[in-house]
Amino acid sequence: MQLKWFSITLVWILSLTTALAQPGARTIKSFDNDWLFYLGDDSLARNVNYNAGSWRSLNLPHDWSIEGAFDEKNATTQAEGGLPAGIGWYRKIFTLPAALKDKNFFINFDGVYRNSEVWINGHYLGKRPNGYISFQYNLTPYLQFGGSNVIAVKVDNSGQPNSRWYSGSGIYRHVWMTSTGKSYIPEGGAFIKTADVSGNRAIINFQTQVMVNEDNLRLKASIYTASGELVNSIITSVGNGDTLATVSQNIIVGHPNLWSIDHPYLYKVVLQLLSGKQVVDNEQHTLGIRYFNFDVQRGFFLNGESVKIKGVCLHHDEGALGAAVNTRAMERQLQILKDMGCNAIRTSHNPPAPEFLDLCDRMGFIVMDEAFDMWEKKKNKHDYHEDFKKWHKRDLEDQVKRDRNHPSVFLWSIGNEIREQFDSTGITIARELVSIVKKLDNTRPVTSALSESDPKKNFIYQSGALDLVGLNYHQEVYANFPKNYPNQKFIATETMSALETRGFYDTPTDTTRHWPHSSKEKFAKGNPEVAVTAYDNVAAYWGTTHEETWKIIKKYDFLSGLFVWTGFDYIGEPVPYAWPARSSYYGIVDLAGFPKDVYYMYQSEWTDKPVLHLLPHWNHNPGETIDVWAYYSQADEVELFLNGQSLGTRAKQNDDLHVSWKVPYQPGTLKAISRKSGRIIKTEEIYTAGPPAQIKLDVDRASIKADGRDLSYITVSVLDKNGHVVSNADNLIQFNITGPGVMAGVDNGSPTSMEPFKASQHKAFHGLCLAIVQAKQNAGIITLTAQAEGMPKTKVIIRAR
Numbered sequence: 001m002q003l004k005w006f007s008i009t010l011v012w013i014l015s016l017t018t019a020l021a022q023p024g025a026r027t028i029k030s031f032d033n034d035w036l037f038y039l040g041d042d043s044l045a046r047n048v049n050y051n052a053g054s055w056r057s058l059n060l061p062h063d064w065s066i067e068g069a070f071d072e073k074n075a076t077t078q079a080e081g082g083l084p085a086g087i088g089w090y091r092k093i094f095t096l097p098a099a100l101k102d103k104n105f106f107i108n109f110d111g112v113y114r115n116s117e118v119w120i121n122g123h124y125l126g127k128r129p130n131g132y133i134s135f136q137y138n139l140t141p142y143l144q145f146g147g148s149n150v151i152a153v154k155v156d157n158s159g160q161p162n163s164r165w166y167s168g169s170g171i172y173r174h175v176w177m178t179s180t181g182k183s184y185i186p187e188g189g190a191f192i193k194t195a196d197v198s199g200n201r202a203i204i205n206f207q208t209q210v211m212v213n214e215d216n217l218r219l220k221a222s223i224y225t226a227s228g229e230l231v232n233s234i235i236t237s238v239g240n241g242d243t244l245a246t247v248s249q250n251i252i253v254g255h256p257n258l259w260s261i262d263h264p265y266l267y268k269v270v271l272q273l274l275s276g277k278q279v280v281d282n283e284q285h286t287l288g289i290r291y292f293n294f295d296v297q298r299g300f301f302l303n304g305e306s307v308k309i310k311g312v313c314l315h316h317d318e319g320a321l322g323a324a325v326n327t328r329a330m331e332r333q334l335q336i337l338k339d340m341g342c343n344a345i346r347t348s349h350n351p352p353a354p355e356f357l358d359l360c361d362r363m364g365f366i367v368m369d370e371a372f373d374m375w376e377k378k379k380n381k382h383d384y385h386e387d388f389k390k391w392h393k394r395d396l397e398d399q400v401k402r403d404r405n406h407p408s409v410f411l412w413s414i415g416n417e418i419r420e421q422f423d424s425t426g427i428t429i430a431r432e433l434v435s436i437v438k439k440l441d442n443t444r445p446v447t448s449a450l451s452e453s454d455p456k457k458n459f460i461y462q463s464g465a466l467d468l469v470g471l472n473y474h475q476e477v478y479a480n481f482p483k484n485y486p487n488q489k490f491i492a493t494e495t496m497s498a499l500e501t502r503g504f505y506d507t508p509t510d511t512t513r514h515w516p517h518s519s520k521e522k523f524a525k526g527n528p529e530v531a532v533t534a535y536d537n538v539a540a541y542w543g544t545t546h547e548e549t550w551k552i553i554k555k556y557d558f559l560s561g562l563f564v565w566t567g568f569d570y571i572g573e574p575v576p577y578a579w580p581a582r583s584s585y586y587g588i589v590d591l592a593g594f595p596k597d598v599y600y601m602y603q604s605e606w607t608d609k610p611v612l613h614l615l616p617h618w619n620h621n622p623g624e625t626i627d628v629w630a631y632y633s634q635a636d637e638v639e640l641f642l643n644g645q646s647l648g649t650r651a652k653q654n655d656d657l658h659v660s661w662k663v664p665y666q667p668g669t670l671k672a673i674s675r676k677s678g679r680i681i682k683t684e685e686i687y688t689a690g691p692p693a694q695i696k697l698d699v700d701r702a703s704i705k706a707d708g709r710d711l712s713y714i715t716v717s718v719l720d721k722n723g724h725v726v727s728n729a730d731n732l733i734q735f736n737i738t739g740p741g742v743m744a745g746v747d748n749g750s751p752t753s754m755e756p757f758k759a760s761q762h763k764a765f766h767g768l769c770l771a772i773v774q775a776k777q778n779a780g781i782i783t784l785t786a787q788a789e790g791m792p793k794t795k796v797i798i799r800a801r
């Protein structure tokens with residue numbers, strides 16, 4: 001993985017100053033700021049002398065869809081979230097000093113959705129249809145040194161529908177400008193792999209391509225510890241006369257500090273291309289030394305230890321921020337999942353932002369890195385099937401080359417529920433895709449997320465090319481997997497599709513409902529609230545409740561693990577409802593990042609933390625009988641009390657994952673106590689709340705970086721006069737910011753709200769609302785004030801440093 005300048009620690013910089021400060025060395029600079037943007041089409045905008053004076057100025061990453069209004073009449077479908085798409089243009093003018101004329105310059109786009117076309121100084125550089133792939137252009141021959149240059153980018157997301165979820169539109173990931181010496185290491189040209197770990201040492205193998213434009217080059221590879229001490233280095237001559245040479249080198253690391261989920265240790269790697277003593281190019285990477293294998297009988301092993309894969313699928317949107325990449329937003333999502341005990345992510349159904357994989361490396365997640373949601377056969381009229389034939393090889397190669405140095409990546413997926421499963425073209429295409437991957441990376445298994453669970457009917461499986469059978473749903477076949485798929489390795493690539501609305505409850509809770517009920521029913525009848533109960537007992541007809549599938553996966557060692565659909569709610573695909581539903585109900589966590597109750601079921605199963613969580617809330621109609629559930633762990637039993645009266649003690653039996661009581665409702669306090677061998681482990685209380693009386697603001701981080709990007713997430717709770725959350729509160733909250741901060745987005749996790757995400761007000765939903773404050777580039781004190789009718793103003797302070 002290529003390190004960006006801002007993520008390099010100080011120690012690292014200091015210890016490597018000498019190595020990197022040499023003239024001619026590579027620079028990678030952010031190219032995000034000071035673009036002009038026009039929403040609409042104007043083909044003249046590619047020309048150098050075009051007057052873009054009236055365009056809007058902005059910094060990237062940018063997603064124009066998220067700035068728009070939800071509307072059933074937009075060209076995007078309900079499955080895509082119903083936000084606007086269309087065509088947009090971006091331009092940026094920049095200068096380069098004459099002194100740099102002997103250097104090479106490249107522009108890197110981490111991701112543009114979709115159909116981007118790029119011009120430099122009026123010269124056409126090319127097109128990339130795929131909206132999730134990172135790509136690079138060489139600008140060198142067309143640049144003006146000592147003068148000004150203009151980049152123009154057209155983004156065309158007008159061919160609709162083209163996705164089954166919210167995609168966003170625009171240059172929604174970062175852009176970089178890289179300069180190198182005459183000779184250089186091409187993009188993705190270095191593959192650093194752990195060739196062997198045994199005894200007390202690891203062998204690290206480097207395969208580095210070099211674009212040779214001068215004689216007598218040498219390549220130096222060095223490995224440093226996380227704190228910057230040199231472990232070892234090697235210098236090798238690069239063959240003269242080649243244009244593209246490949247250099248193979250080995251470095252031995254004694255007593256390696258292994259990378260794992262609990263201890264994600266990262267070494268630093270520096271590659272230096274030397275001409276005499278001068279560094280003409282250099283790259284920095286991180287290196288995680290680890291080994292793993294899948295076993296037919298015993299599942300997944302990391303560094304020789306058995307690990308159950310407890311994963312979730314994630315789409316790429318960051319809720320109210322849309323697709324516009326923000327590292328802190330992704331880090332927060334991963335922290336919430338890590339606290340739940342999640343150890344794996346499937347980047348469904350596309351390559352993620354590079355920063356996402358950096359975070360997984362650093363935080364200890366293993367990643368299934370997925371390439372495609374369709375091949376030649378379409379899922380939507382204008383989706384990537386139109387481009388697959390021409391682009392699949394290039395896109396897949398670019399993905400593997402970009403991501404193969406990440407220790408977190410442990411599995412490639414060549415596709416999700418691909419239609420070619422059902423006919424013989426699946427055989428040829430699967431073989432071709434797997435061979436593209438293996439040529440560039442022979443260290444990781446390749447799978448595909450299959451929805452046809454009959455091995456005899458599945459042509460992708462029949463190709464024999466997959467290292468691992470990835471099954472989506474079809475939990476009914478898991479127990480017999482060894483019989484039906486002799487000698488095959490298993491992973492549940494997608495499971496559950498259970499449905500919940502945070503904070504909404506209805507009964508009965510002891511039967512499972514399927515919404516929609518079958519393929520004959522498009523939308524569920526559901527309820528007038530367009531909500532789904534948050535007791536874990538509703539799922540799409542192809543899925544199960546959370547408890548049902550986890551019980552199976554947990555039971556058998558040969559089931560290496562699972563990816564739950566999904567970790568977070570995402571915009572689009574609001575199964576089971578018709579409009580105005582516009583975002584998903586599948587998340588364990590809602591769109592705003594507030595956990596639904598089932599989060600605590602996972603936490604009780606996937607961590608060693610003592611968990612005690614009660615549901616539902618305690619505001620009901622007198623005379624009702626309420627099903628009360630408790631998730632708990634690290635305890636033998638739970639006793640429930642209503643207003644001090646014991647309602648009995650329950651303990652999970654057999655494979656139970658929760659306990660429950662039927663409670664005749666009375667207002668007051670519901671209290672649970674968990675005990676182990678008679679000792680109290682945890683106590684949890686919920687209360688009948690009175691009318692909304694006050695607002696509480698909780699910041700996730702009270703101090704953020706004044707870098708124009710960092711975020712503070714503020715949870716707004718609507719409380720009664722005694723400080724208890726009002727479970728049905730939907731008050732309109734008005735925000736005001738003073739100091740060096742801006743409102744990046746507002747949300748409340750409701751899948752049906754038509755309120756915009758870019759606003760300074762938002763309604764609460766089941767008592768909660770979210771404000772996302774972003775730092776500007778100057779330090780100071782940011783004050784966020786929140787107010788709602790009939791309640792006092794409340795403020796919170798965030799320091800931007």
Ligand code: GAL
Nearest residue numbers: 416417472494497540565573
């Ligand atoms: C799966 C599909 C996912 C998502 C999910 C919803 O079949 O792979 O992308 O659509 O269904 O349940």
